[in-house]
Structures are given as C-alpha cells and as structure tokens.
Amino acid sequence: MNRKHIALSAIITALVCLTAFFVFAGEKNYVEIMAVTGATPLAVKTDVASGVTLEVSGLTKKVYTFDSSALNAFAPVYLRTREVSPSGAFEGTYRYAGIPVLHILEGVAPEKPKTAAFDRPLDMVVTFIAADGKQKHFSYGELTMADDSRPVVLAFHRKELRPSKETKGKAYTWNMHKGNVQGLRLVCPAEPDTSRYLDNVIKIVLRDIPVDGTGLPALKKGIKCSSDTVxxxxxxxxxxxxxxxxxxxxxxxxxxxxxxxxxxxxxxxxxxxxxxxxxxxxxxxxxxxxxxxxxxxxxxxxxxxxxxxxxxxxxxxxxxxxxxxxxxxxxxxxxxxxxxxxxxxxxxxxxxxxxxxxxxxx
Structure with a gap:
C-alpha cells in the first residue's frame, strides 16, 4: 500500500471516528447509559435544532433575540403529557424536552411607560405568536410566580409515548402527532386540554391591557391603607x-x-x-x-x-x-x-x- 493510500485510509478512518463521535454526542451517550441500566434510555438530553430562533419584545428594555445556541444554554426540563383537544377528543401521549418559559422571562427586563397605572409586570399579558400568526395569551404572573411542578414550556423535542406491550399486528393509532415538533411548541401540562398549546412559536410579546381607571386607586408606594369594601x-x-x-x-x-x-x-x-x-x-x-x-x-x-x-x-x-x-x-x-x-x-x-x-x- 503506497503512502497516498495510507493517508487516504487514515483520513477515512478519522472521518468515521468523528462521525461516530458526533452521533454518540448528539444522542447524549446512549451507550454509556445502556452500560449501566441495560435498557434503551428514553429520557435523553437533546438540543434545540439549528436555525430555531425566538424573539422577546413589547414592553421590554430591548428586543431580545435568541438563536439555537442561546436557547440551548437554558436549563431544559423533560416532561410527559396526556393531550386532549378543547372538544374533548384524545390527542395522544408524548414525551417532551423543553425550556420553561420562566427561564426565559427571568432574563428579560420588562419596561413600562412612565404613564402606566402600575409600574410592575404583574398586571401584564404575555402573548405567544406562531410563524403562521396564531396567538395564545397568558398572564405574566402565571408564568413567573406559579409553582414549578408543571411549568409552561417551549418544547423543542417530542417523542410519542406508546404502550410497552402493543397488540401484535394491530397498529397503535391513538397518538395524533407522529413526528418531532417544528421549531418550538408551547406546551401547558397543568391544563386539562390543548387550548393554549401552540406550534412553531417564534415571538413572545409583553404588553399592558387597557383598563378604564375610573374609580381605581392610584399607585402609592409605601403607604399604609385598608379597604372594608370590594x-x-x-x-x-x-x-x-x-x-x-x-x-x-x-x-x-x-x-x-x-x-x-x-x-x-x-x-x-x-x-x-x-x-x-x-x-x-x-x-x-x-x-x-x-x-x-x-x-x-x-x-x-x-x-x-x-x-x-x-x-x-x-x-x-x-x-x-x-x-x-x-x-x-x-x-x-x-x-x-x-x-x-x-x-x-x-x-x-x-x-x-x-x-x-x-x-x-x-
């Protein structure tokens, strides 16, 4: 074998090794987990797909734009859902990896105009906007003050949860979604249906909702007051x-x-x-x-x-x-x-x- 063939062989071997490394790294060391458990792992860390972006704007100090690298830096969660449509139809069971919206909003600085009736964000609405223009709305408080046990997440990975003992020769058809998510899917595991789920979220907007202030108390910080009537x-x-x-x-x-x-x-x-x-x-x-x-x-x-x-x-x-x-x-x-x-x-x-x-x- 001449030197040219030896060099070519070495390059091919290196490429194979690198490819194998990245496959295993991308799958987050399936082999290492299997060596301990003896079973194929299901809850394995995955990454946000390249090209996915998220903008956060509205009543904020600046426009925040997160690319996939920035989104991958957030601590993710892994959760399971049993999804039911607003009409009561079963839509399936799934495993998601995603970023709690809390983790994103913690790093976003709200900024209201000086004329706002209240200077904190707890009366604000947070609107999620999908690539097709569809929108879902949440209060700022339910995303940031609520308990962490079942957080609202932007999911970047989904797998079907199928029965461990499927009937032979009979297809399992209860899962409506067969593939991975497109972009970021808004998932609300604490809610009984998918009314506020949203696919391919690209933007979050923080905003105030106009309310007639007639007869409402003005903001007075630090005062001691009481109310005997609501x-x-x-x-x-x-x-x-x-x-x-x-x-x-x-x-x-x-x-x-x-x-x-x-x-x-x-x-x-x-x-x-x-x-x-x-x-x-x-x-x-x-x-x-x-x-x-x-x-x-x-x-x-x-x-x-x-x-x-x-x-x-x-x-x-x-x-x-x-x-x-x-x-x-x-x-x-x-x-x-x-x-x-x-x-x-x-x-x-x-x-x-x-x-x-x-x-x-x-």
Whole structure:
C-alpha cells in the first residue's frame, strides 16, 4: 500500500471516528447509559435544532433575540403529557424536552411607560405568536410566580409515548402527532386540554391591557391603607362584592416567600373559594375571561380565567379574610396560595375587574 493510500485510509478512518463521535454526542451517550441500566434510555438530553430562533419584545428594555445556541444554554426540563383537544377528543401521549418559559422571562427586563397605572409586570399579558400568526395569551404572573411542578414550556423535542406491550399486528393509532415538533411548541401540562398549546412559536410579546381607571386607586408606594369594601367591575358596571353563600376555604401551613424580600412566614388562612366567588359575582364567567385585582395602594395582579378555572392552583385560590386567626392585613386579600412566590397576594383589595377577552395583536 503506497503512502497516498495510507493517508487516504487514515483520513477515512478519522472521518468515521468523528462521525461516530458526533452521533454518540448528539444522542447524549446512549451507550454509556445502556452500560449501566441495560435498557434503551428514553429520557435523553437533546438540543434545540439549528436555525430555531425566538424573539422577546413589547414592553421590554430591548428586543431580545435568541438563536439555537442561546436557547440551548437554558436549563431544559423533560416532561410527559396526556393531550386532549378543547372538544374533548384524545390527542395522544408524548414525551417532551423543553425550556420553561420562566427561564426565559427571568432574563428579560420588562419596561413600562412612565404613564402606566402600575409600574410592575404583574398586571401584564404575555402573548405567544406562531410563524403562521396564531396567538395564545397568558398572564405574566402565571408564568413567573406559579409553582414549578408543571411549568409552561417551549418544547423543542417530542417523542410519542406508546404502550410497552402493543397488540401484535394491530397498529397503535391513538397518538395524533407522529413526528418531532417544528421549531418550538408551547406546551401547558397543568391544563386539562390543548387550548393554549401552540406550534412553531417564534415571538413572545409583553404588553399592558387597557383598563378604564375610573374609580381605581392610584399607585402609592409605601403607604399604609385598608379597604372594608370590594367592588366588582364588568362592562363599566360597578357592584359591591357578594360573599353570602360562597363556599368557605382555608389553608394550613401556607409557606409565604416573596420574590424580593424572601421568607415572610408560615401561616394558616381562612376565607372564600375564589372560583365560587367569581361565579357568584360574575354569572356565566369561565376560562375565557380575565381578572384584574386592584388594591388600595394601587397594586395590581392579572389572572387568566384558564389559570383560575382550569388548574389545580386555581382551585386553591382564595379571597382571604383571616390570617392566623386575625383579620387579613388591610381588609380582604387575594390569596393565590399555591404560588411559589406570594407577590400576587394583593392585600387591601378594593376592586375585581373582569375583562371578557384579550384581543390578538394586529
């Protein structure tokens, strides 16, 4: 064998070795895992596909553009879903790898105009926009303050979850989606259906929703105030909140930790079920409605009806009247007691405003 053939052989061998290395690296060392478990691994780390990008803009300090390398730098999660359509049809079971939206928003700085009624992002809406123009809406708080157990994610990899013992000669047809995701798929595992799932997300927009401020308290930081009356507002009609006949609610061992000030205490609280309270005061309201809670110092928190009426966290929400056996600070308080942070706890509550719908961005 002459030198030319030897060199060519060496190059081919090197290319084969490199290819093998990248295949194994891309599959995140299947062989090493199998050497320990003896079984083909299912939960294996994967990467965001090359060419995928995500823009975050709106009421932010700048426009943030993430390419696939930047997206791959975020800590991902691995989760399973059982997906049901809004009409109740079964759509399949899947495994996803994705980035919690929280991880992205933590690095994005919201910036409102100086004329905004509230200077924090907890009354903002976050709109996800797909490549085909379709949109889904969330409150900023449900993406950033809620518990981490079933986060909203932007999934970049999907595999069908199929039965371990399929019937021989009979195709399994229950999974609607057969291939991988295209780009980033918005996945909401805490919700009972796929109403807010969205394929090929390319943009996230943070925005304020216009609300008639007539009669609402202005923002006054640091003041001590209280409210002995809560008013409901819808379609410019204002009525006194009704609690008679509303189901009572309570929680023991409520761990209260703030995003800014840390540990606040472990408390017992009593009051009323928020779902029942809203249905009593806004007849016919449901998952498509939105609710803005306003306090006597102008503090605000926005909630989607889907969070309140369609999730376990929403089921636990309360209007708090007593904390550790004493009247709630400042009067009635909004109590999203399943939140990781208590920043949406709105003490001295004065108004609950129902917004019928959130319009898509034009």
């Amino acid at each position: 008013m409901t507002v819808n379609d410019r009609k204002m009525r006194k909140l009704i609690t008679a006949g509303v189901k009572p609610a309570s929680i023991n061992g409520w761990v209260r930790t703030g995003h800014g000030q840390g540990f606040k205490g472990i408390s017992n609280a009593q009051g009323f079920e928020m779902r029942d309270l809203l249905k009593k005061n806004f007849p016919g309201c449901g998952a498509d409605a939105w609710f803005l809670f306003v306090a006597c110092d102008g503090y605000r928190a926005m909630f989607s009806g889907r969070e309140i009426f369609n999730t376990a966290a929403g089921k636990n929400m309360m209007l708090i009247t007593k904390v550790d056996g004493k009247p709630a600070h400042g009067g009635s308080s909004l109590g999203p007691v399943s939140d990781y942070y208590v920043d949406r706890e709105t003490w001295g509550l004065t108004h609950i405003i129902m917004i019928d719908t959130i319009e898509d961005l034009k």
